[in-house]
Amino acid sequence: MGSRTTARGFNREGLVPARRTADVDYRLARQRMIDGFEKGAIGRDLVCDAQPMLLRNAEHCSTPTSIDCPICAENQVRHVTYVFGPRLPAHGRCISTPKELKRLANRQGEFTAYLIEVCLECRWNHMVRTSTLGNY
DSSP: OOOOBOTTSBBTTSSSBOOOTTOEEOHHHHHHHHHHHHTTSSOHHHHSOOOHHHHHHHHHSOEEEEEEOTTTSSSEEEEEEEEEOTTSOTTOEEOOSHHHHHHHHHSBSOEEEEEEEEOTTTOOEEEEEEEEESBO
């Protein structure tokens, strides 16, 4: 997925926060997990362990990608965005519309968005990156 962003700092797909300099990227951890699986050091049950709620959110509240699942290669992963911060539920909020993400990004306070990739076929899931949002 490219870094096509709008003037307001959001990805055009709407549910994925645009990349910022303070982001934490988890590509190396992802690759290490995939390498461990491919070498047989990590079992499929440990890499394909998405919880039912994450799978439901991936099915109904996610952004499709063109990225093939690194485990089953039968499906393309989907991106799910959760936001945590002041006056949000303790378990965070799964973002389901671009408008909701923009509203949170414009609120007072510091929010953290977690972008997770999920395969609906084999249940692979891994954090892609974290981003900060909000006016602080």
